[in-house]
Amino acid sequence: MSDSASPRPAGTDGAMAIDVRGLTKRFGKKVAVNGIDIAVPQGQVWGFLGPNGSGKTTTIRMLCGLLNADAGEGTCLGLDFRTQSESIKRETGYMTQKFSFWEDLSIRENLDFVASVYSLPKRRQLVDQTLEKLGLEHRRHQLAGELSGGWKQRLALAACTLHSPRLLLLDEPTAGVDPKARRDFWNEIHTLSADGITVLVSTHYMDEAERCDRIVFISVGNIVARGTVPEIIAASGLITFTVEGEGARALAERLRGLPGIEFVAFFGALLHVSGYDRALLEKALAPYRGDPKLKISETTPSLEDVFIQLQQNNGGGNA
């Protein structure tokens, strides 16, 4: 850890860990990130949502100095993100989407290398402690490449927090990881957050998004929604009905495209039918009200409903 850094109490003094405005990145003619503003108070966990190719990774890379922003200004950890990225790197942990530690080094060698690069004191002791905390002491000489997806992810998190960063940038850290490992991972995130670390995490999982203090939803390089989960759902103005029972599946095709129906999606066995106009929705569903096999009722739209709607409205495809 850098000598200038001292952990501050979580989000109490209102200081911003990330405070950037007009962040822009172009690749050739394509605008990947289109002048977005993000302000994350210290100690909070923010979720970064958006379809594939919407600019999440690009934004994260700009924040930690891996990509030069074409425009924008602001600070990360109080340092100018455009000119002081070397100092920001020292106090930031960045976990890449794809496992990016050395698969031909052992677990211990990987941690040891990271500790050396950050010039951490009492390196051997620190690495041993980390191995113990991870529960990997007995596998310390195993090559990192031999670990399963879940273990790789745990190792990566341990390695990128080894230098006690004040800011953690996680790019889809739980992609391809089993539910148990995901749950453990998030418990670890909340523990880190309780210690005052600020976390910005991109994800496609709604349950993970719901564990964040705030969510930023980005589509085609623009922020299209932000706030807490209830705020975002309320702001969407969406009305959702559920249909369940025999024949619900067949119903989906018939409802799709009717006036007033924005989209129809399955949640397990439940069919979610969403739109903005209550009267039109009721009208579309009316012919099926009498069907004894079907149960139709109104519900609060889920985050996923809002997610799909935001993606649809903002032209975000799966690039």
Add this chain to the structure above:
Amino acid sequence: MNAVVEHIFSVRRVLAMLGKEFIQMRRDRLTLGMLIGIPLMQLFLFGYAINMVPRHLATVVSISDPGPFADSIVAAFSNSSFFDVVHATNSPDEARQWLAEGKASFVVEIPANFSRDLVRGAAPELLVETDATDPAAGSYAIGAVPTLITTALRDDMVGPLHARATAPPPVNVVIHNLYNPENITQYNIVPGLLGVILTMTMVMATSIALTRERERGTYENLLAMPTRPVEIMIGKITPNIFVGAFQCALILAVARFVFHVPMIGSLWLLAAAATIYIMALLAVGYTISTIASNQMQAMQMTFFFFLPSIMLSGFIFPFRGMPAWAQWIGEAMPITHFLRIVRGILLKNNGPHEIWPDVWPMILFLFAAGFIAVRRFRRTLD
């Protein structure tokens, strides 16, 4: 029946596979470029640059007895397409210095009292010294010397001397194969291999240095950590200096004990020169690794550097036999200078003073390649 055949071998599946391969081949521009570029390069190098009968070899004349006979001999050498008289002196030592530094391939020495002995019919000796570190280079030229001299003197041997103009030859031509009196090819090839093997292995080893990190995605991690470009470069290059040093020792040991190549110069001096050479090669490899996007491309670029290195450096074909443009390209490559240094130290006992003209170009090359490598290094993923 058809269905069974379809099960075992399907033309449609082969066509699908072919289609996919053609598309991928077209997308890989660099490989395609190499497939066209390498044959063209080989054709032009073999067709134009390589000359198995080298002509216009640099020659120094050392005249201890000036006079009309000496003038005729110098004129004859100048007029011959085999020799280019680049320097005339009256000091045999100075002439030999030109050979030692590799600036000349031949020294023609006209001894004192040459004219007097010639007139007396005493068949004076005419000494032709050759740089035999590359035995192949001078053999055709040497073969032409006796005829050349006899013809040259014929016009001068008039009047009473006419009888001595032809048989028996009026001059006793003595050929000295300096540095390699027995014209042993291995003495040339084995030290040359030192340069060639280092070129191939050193460039190849570093050319994948960053490429591999990029391919595996670990590059992003490396950049996200507080590692500096120069630190990464030193870390990547240094282990290969040791590998190169080990290779040198191995090759020299084999050269000494298996091929009995003489090593009369200072091995420490050779080690110092080899270190510079290895670093220059590693800088080239590192530059390639900042450009290549995958290991395959890195290998192709390595080969693109390697090919002219062996063809235009004087390793396989005599350097002096190449046309000027090819020699210029050769001079720009570190291997050309390193080969001269190795042969110079091992076979000619050259010291720091003699090898310096070939050391500074390598240093220049090292700095140029290092500069490009550092400039090319991207601190971001842009």
